Amino acid sequence: MTFDYRVADISLHEAGRHQIRLAEHEMPGLMALREEFGESQPLEGARIAGSLHMTVQTAVLIETLVALGAEVRWASCNIFSTQDEAAAAVVVGTGTAEDPQGVPVFAWKGETLEEYWWTAEQILTWPGADTNPELGPNMILDDGGDATLLVHKGVEFEAAGAVPQATDEDPEEYRIILDVLRAGQSQDPQKWTRIAKGIRGVSEETTTGVHRLYQLAEQGKLLFPAINVNDSVTKSKFDNKYGIRHSLPDGINRATDVLIGGKVAVVCGYGDVGKGAAEALRGQGARVVVTEIDPICALQAAMDGYQVVRLESVVHEGDLFITTTGGKDIIRAEHMAAMKDKAIVGNVGHFDNEIDMAGLAKIPGIRKVEIKPQVHEWVFPATEAHDGQDSRGEHSIIVLSEGRLLNLGNATGHPSFVMSNSFANQTIAQIELWTKRDQPEAERSYEKEVYVLPKILDEKVARLHLDALGVELTELTKDQADYLDVDVAGPYKADHYRY
Numbered sequence: 376m377t378f379d380y381r382v383a384d385i386s387l388h389e390a391g392r393h394q395i396r397l398a399e400h401e402m403p404g405l406m407a408l409r410e411e412f413g414e415s416q417p418l419e420g421a422r423i424a425g426s427l428h429m430t431v432q433t434a435v436l437i438e439t440l441v442a443l444g445a446e447v448r449w450a451s452c453n454i455f456s457t458q459d460e461a462a463a464a465v466v467v468g469t470g471t472a473e474d475p476q477g478v479p480v481f482a483w484k485g486e487t488l489e490e491y492w493w494t495a496e497q498i499l500t501w502p503g504a505d506t507n508p509e510l511g512p513n514m515i516l517d518d519g520g521d522a523t524l525l526v527h528k529g530v531e532f533e534a535a536g537a538v539p540q541a542t543d544e545d546p547e548e549y550r551i552i553l554d555v556l557r558a559g560q561s562q563d564p565q566k567w568t569r570i571a572k573g574i575r576g577v578s579e580e581t582t583t584g585v586h587r588l589y590q591l592a593e594q595g596k597l598l599f600p601a602i603n604v605n606d607s608v609t610k611s612k613f614d615n616k617y618g619i620r621h622s623l624p625d626g627i628n629r630a631t632d633v634l635i636g637g638k639v640a641v642v643c644g645y646g647d648v649g650k651g652a653a654e655a656l657r658g659q660g661a662r663v664v665v666t667e668i669d670p671i672c673a674l675q676a677a678m679d680g681y682q683v684v685r686l687e688s689v690v691h692e693g694d695l696f697i698t699t700t701g702g703k704d705i706i707r708a709e710h711m712a713a714m715k716d717k718a719i720v721g722n723v724g725h726f727d728n729e730i731d732m733a734g735l736a737k738i739p740g741i742r743k744v745e746i747k748p749q750v751h752e753w754v755f756p757a758t759e760a761h762d763g764q765d766s767r768g769e770h771s772i773i774v775l776s777e778g779r780l781l782n783l784g785n786a787t788g789h790p791s792f793v794m795s796n797s798f799a800n801q802t803i804a805q806i807e808l809w810t811k812r813d814q815p816e817a818e819r820s821y822e823k824e825v826y827v828l829p830k831i832l833d834e835k836v837a838r839l840h841l842d843a844l845g846v847e848l849t850e851l852t853k854d855q856a857d858y859l860d861v862d863v864a865g866p867y868k869a870d871h872y873r874y
């Protein structure tokens with residue numbers, strides 16, 4: 376068997392395989408799903424286009440989808456997040472570097488934006504599908520919504536007749552997307568419409584991608600059913616919070632090795648990710664200060680013991696600034712110019728526009744010095760207005776991963792155990808969408824809307840992880856269950872319960 380793929384270095388596959396083997400041990404949820412569904416092959420016939428950080432943990436997800444019968448093509452959803460050894464191991468599979476038998480992966484650490492969007496196109500472009508639509512992708516597994524966006528934009532432009540030319544005002548990334556769409560359309564005028572017609576559903580991993588899906592659904596533009604994996608309790612209340620609690624300090628340490636204890640750490644946003652970030656930094660002994668726009672989250676932060684201020688009030692004082700909002704322009708160029716000498720600035724929200732990197736680069740006289748890949752010192756021109764100067768008479772800040780997800784760019788993302796929860800939800804969502812795709816209209820479970828998984832499945836994901844931690848779960852008696860008006864086997868909470 377030969378197939379197309381592109382990774383940094385296929386010879387890294389053995390190192391990747393060792394790490395995958397150890398990760399499997401830490402991913403009981405995914406391994407239990409292999410056990411439960413390996414024989415029945417619920418994903419047989421599914422051709423999944425996957426766009427999600429190509430890490431060791433994702434390798435275990437990909438191989439679970441394959442074990443359940445799916446065919447898969449994969450790209451990363453971030454230019455810096457691929458672990459090259461994991462990508463190589465997934466490609467090689469049970470084969471060799473010369474004769475790979477695994478999965479076509481298009482991902483490497485340090486892609487350019489042009490390469491990134493090329494990889495997104497590759498996962499949606501299946502061999503033979505240009506002449507036989509039956510061979511094209513029929514499911515998307517997304518993180519941040521870029522694969523879904525490419526299909527929706529393509530369909531929108533094909534309906535309008537052609538992909539427009541970019542204007543001078545369009546951001547660089549949008550021009551690149553237009554170029555990719557135009558190139559696809561030039562080979563096949565209905566390429567994106569044809570792909571969209573084949574897709575039976577998408578399961579979306581993260582807050583930012585889910586937000587995009589709800590927007591499409593509200594506008595009546597969503598082209599296929601979607602499952603919001605992020606809002607399974609066993610995803611956002613675990614991965615976003617406990618995952619970040621682990622991988623944020625990991626990223627900061629690998630990037631800078633600066634002692635966090637005693638420093639002033641500013642966390643922008645106190646949602647699920649912000650809560651994990653603040654706890655981690657406090658755990659290291661930092662004095663954590665939070666910024667929020669939502670009074671409920673601001674009050675939560677205050678009750679948790681954090682000072683809550685506006686960024687402007689703390690910008691001169693902070694040693695470390697972390698954005699976690701999923702919003703844009705949270706830290707602007709003027710904030711960075713005003714920071715202390717050698718302040719560290721990083722983002723763990725999904726997209727890089729939380730920190731105004733473009734504005735920073737435009738400051739007259741600014742210099743960018745690469746300390747090492749994904750760690751840059753931005754040196755400001757000397758001004759009398761800024762008193763914090765180094766031995767060169769200048770002051771600078773350290774920006775991690777060029778403003779992109781630093782826990783994946785500077786470290787290796789969340790650890791396996793927490794990702795086992797997220798990816799068990801992903802796998803169940805793919806099974807749900809795929810196995811219910813051809814239901815008669817009256818019984819249809821999934822329309823072109825956004826759904827969350829039923830609570831009983833959320834509880835199932837949690838259950839799959841209890842034994843590994845030695846948890847003894849108390850069982851309700853029938854009498855107790857009747858008293859609470861729940862079933863002995865669950866679900867135990869109403870949908871509106873907040874955990």
Ligand code: NAI
Nearest residue numbers: 581582583644646647648667668669700701702723724725
């Ligand atoms: P969330 O909605 O629970 O929290 C975001 C918080 O930021 C909200 O409380 C909101 O009020 C606040 N916020 C919005 N604009 C703000 C502003 N201008 N200043 C201060 N606070 C502001 O979302 P969640 O789940 O915490 O996710 C946040 C981001 O992190 C998303 O982009 C998500 O996709 C991403 N994410 C990243 C992960 C990673 O591994 N790095 C893991 C999971 C999610």
